[in-house]
Amino acid sequence: MRKYPSYLNISEVQFRRRIKDAYQILQSCRICPHHCGVNRIAGEKGLCRSTAQVMVSSHNVHFGEEPPISRINGSGTIFFTNCTLRCIFCQNYPISQLGNGNPISIYQLSSIMLDLQKKGCHNINLVTPTHFVPQIIAAIGKSRKRGLSIPIVYNSSGYESLTTLKLLEGIIDIYLPDAKYADNFIAWKYSRAKNYVSVLKDALREMYRQVGNLKVDQNGVAVSGLIIRHLVLPNNLAGTDQILPWIAKNISQEIYISLMSQYFPTFKAMNYPQLSCGISRKEYQKAKVIFEQCGLKNGWLQQ
Numbered sequence: 184m185r186k187y188p189s190y191l192n193i194s195e196v197q198f199r200r201r202i203k204d205a206y207q208i209l210q211s212c213r214i215c216p217h218h219c220g221v222n223r224i225a226g227e228k229g230l231c232r233s234t235a236q237v238m239v240s241s242h243n244v245h246f247g248e249e250p251p252i253s254r255i256n257g258s259g260t261i262f263f264t265n266c267t268l269r270c271i272f273c274q275n276y277p278i279s280q281l282g283n284g285n286p287i288s289i290y291q292l293s294s295i296m297l298d299l300q301k302k303g304c305h306n307i308n309l310v311t312p313t314h315f316v317p318q319i320i321a322a323i324g325k326s327r328k329r330g331l332s333i334p335i336v337y338n339s340s341g342y343e344s345l346t347t348l349k350l351l352e353g354i355i356d357i358y359l360p361d362a363k364y365a366d367n368f369i370a371w372k373y374s375r376a377k378n379y380v381s382v383l384k385d386a387l388r389e390m391y392r393q394v395g396n397l398k399v400d401q402n403g404v405a406v407s408g409l410i411i412r413h414l415v416l417p418n419n420l421a422g423t424d425q426i427l428p429w430i431a432k433n434i435s436q437e438i439y440i441s442l443m444s445q446y447f448p449t450f451k452a453m454n455y456p457q458l459s460c461g462i463s464r465k466e467y468q469k470a471k472v473i474f475e476q477c478g479l480k481n482g483w484l485q486q
Contacts, residue, residue, distance in 0.1 A: 259299025365422025
């Protein structure tokens with residue numbers, strides 16, 4: 184019978200191979216779809232503004248995630264510094280765009296995971312982890328030797344390389360990606376993401392192939408699966424009427440969707456007229472209708 188969390192099923196030899204393969208990618212960085220090609224091990228920085236040195240802004244017990252992620256004891260969130268995207272409306276911009284954070288070692292990252300488990304967290308929630316995947320794999324490898332035994336959540340923008348995702352197969356239990364846009368021009372204008380739509384669709388297919396639909400234990404706590412977040416943007420800039428039907432048709436009508444209404448203009452958003460206001464009640468109601476009409480059954484709606 185398969186064990187959960189899934190990383191307990193991988194042999195030590197396999198873990199070492201994954202770590203080696205992942206670090207090789209950093210020498211001519213192709214960790215994310217930007218494929219900057221810089222040698223991050225030698226201290227060079229790509230679009231993510233990161234070398235091979237892990238940077239973490241904060242780590243804490245978090246109760247604001249989706250219900251099966253936070254549940255009663257909370258989610259053990261680790262906020263990684265910097266990001267592979269340049270979203271002009273990022274609500275975590277001091278961390279993702281301004282680079283607030285501190286350097287830590289792989290062993291310290293492992294210790295943070297174990298400390299969050301000791302506090303009773305239901306999972307380890309890696310927030311904006313993409314650019315540090317090799318280091319994260321190494322830290323999980325150390326952590327499981329030290330007693331880590333709770334699921335790993337990969338909480339990302341959805342802008343992911345298939346090569347990187349395949350390195351994570353059998354290590355990540357729960358994928359929690361954003362589905363930000365349905366239009367490449369808009370994705371480039373507001374997040375500097377090239378080919379976002381095709382990259383996102385391929386990434387969602389791969390995540391679903393790896394973990395399938397959401398599974399919870401007898402207490403309603405997430406054990407494995409894919410949960411997709413979609414933030415409704417003003418003036419339908421997120422393309423809700425395109426991305427939700429695509430998910431229903433090409434991923435699963437059983438998939439869990441977190442349909443979020445909390446957009447507000449922050450960081451540089453006030454400089455862009457179409458993003459300089461919050462969404463209206465009418466806009467969110469329309470998103471809810473789309474959710475229902477395309478046959479999606481599971482998820483969370485906000486007021």
